[in-house]
Amino acid sequence: MKQKVAVLGPGxxxxxxxxxxxxxxxxxxxxxxxxAQIDEINTxxxxxxxxxxxxxxxxxxGKMSLEECIVDADAVLFVVPTKAIRTVAQEFTEKCKNQPLIIHASKGLEQGSHKRISExxxxxxxxEKRRGVVVLSGPSHAEEVAVHDITTITAASEDLEAAIYVQRLFMNDYFRIYTNDDVIGVETGAALKNIIALGAGAIHGLGFGDDAKAAIMTRGLAEISRLGVAMGANPLTFIGLSGVGDLIVTCTSVHSRNWRAGNLLGKGHSLDEVLENMGMIVEGVSTTKAAYELSQQLNVDMPITEAIYKVLYEGQDVKQAAKEIMLRDGKMENEFSV
Structure with missing residues (x-):
């Protein structure tokens, strides 16, 4: 059935x-x-x-007016940077005249509150202005979806019927959607993998090889799982598409802004230089701060996240940060600690 869908965010x-x-x-x-961008889309x-x-x-x-964009929409898809979610949601609430399903495909944690986007x-x-909220997330690069590369992601909601609606809305022969009811796990995996991607890029920029890449991805997944479970997630979610799947694609591809930013940091560029060079939002930078603060609040051990935080916010040398992680006391792997 043909639906009216408003997409908020033309990135x-x-x-x-x-x-x-x-x-x-x-x-x-x-x-x-x-x-200029909206005119380009239309003309x-x-x-x-x-x-x-x-x-x-x-x-x-393309629409410049939010009110015109969302009028009579069956579904509204938020795809704006995490820092803009609250402001755009407030404007949406002010101008919405019906009750669409809310979908979001953004990945991050709100600064200060540390809240997930659905929260x-x-x-x-x-x-009265929403039928429900569904998270759309998983291993996906816009550049590949745009050319119809095979992609599989997750629609997560506590309301299974809402998740199935989104599944039917998007699914076709190159874009496959699975449903999930673990909203916390899906959102946590989506946000935190950007931190590990910064680290994976930095490892590459420092000149280390595949062994180091495997180490940071595997131990990074352990950190993501620890924090996610502490927040109430199902641990099995982290071995799925929005966990290890999203982590793999974000830590191994030049399409990943977070990987590219980390790579530049590893090559010796300052954070300011990196962000200026990227020209787009690098969600992992702000998410690192939120996740580090949250890990301290919940008493969750996240040494990789802490090391990246020190590089980004305390000016620590990248190579020194990597050395300090390697020199930590020995652990058992199944302790879920680096």
């Missing part, structure tokens, strides 16, 4: 997901603040800054 992932929806026959509108059917090689389906309508959405959007 690379928002654009790629809008394309999937349009190709599935849905009516798609995409909202953003940048007039040239491209979004060169984010996906330079993609020709966007002509049926996708922020539930706080800011009253029940």
């Amino acid at each position: 690379s992932w928002g654009t790629a997901l809008a394309q999937v929806l349009a190709e599935n026959g849905h009516e798609v509108r995409i909202w953003g603040h940048n007039k 040239q059917h491209t979004n060169h800054h984010y996906l330079p090689d993609l020709v966007i389906p002509e049926t996708i309508q 922020v959405l539930l706080e800011e959007i009253p029940s």
Whole structure:
């Protein structure tokens, strides 16, 4: 059945997901603040800054007005940076006149509160203006989805019917969706893998090889699992698509902004230089701070996250941080501690 879907956020992932929806026959509108970008989407059917090689389906309508974008929408998909989620949710609540399903495909933890994105959405959007909240997450690069590479991700919600609705909305012959009821685990895995990707990139930038890459990914997954379980997640989620799957793709690909940022840090660039060079949001930087603070609050051992925090926020040398992790006291592997 054809649905009306509003996509909030015309970045690379928002654009790629809008394309999937349009190709599935849905009516798609995409909202953003940048007039030149929205005009480009409407007139040239491209979004060169984010996906330079993609020709966007002509049926996708770009909107500068949030109210025009969400009017009569069956579903509203949030794909804005984590730091903008609360503000955009507040504007949505002010202008929404119906009760769409809320979906989000952003990955991070809110600064200060350390809240997951669905928690922020539930706080800011009253029940009369939402049918439910579904998290869309997993191993995916916008650049690959845009060219129809095979991709599998997860739709997570405490309401299974809502998750199934999202599954049907997006699924086709190159984009497969699995459902999950562990919202905490899916969101935690999505957010924290960006921290480990920074570390994996830094390891590469320092000149270390595959052994080191395997070490940081494996022990990074242990950290993600520890914090996630402490927050109430199902540990099995972390061996699924939004856990180890998302970790693999983010830690091993040049498409990953977090990996590229870490790689530059490992090569000796300052954080300011790295962020200026990237020209896009690197979610792992802010997530590192939130996760480090949360681990201290919950008394969860996260030495890799702590080391990356020290590099990003205390100016520690990357190579020294790696050495300090290696010189920690010996542990049993099944203690879930580095």
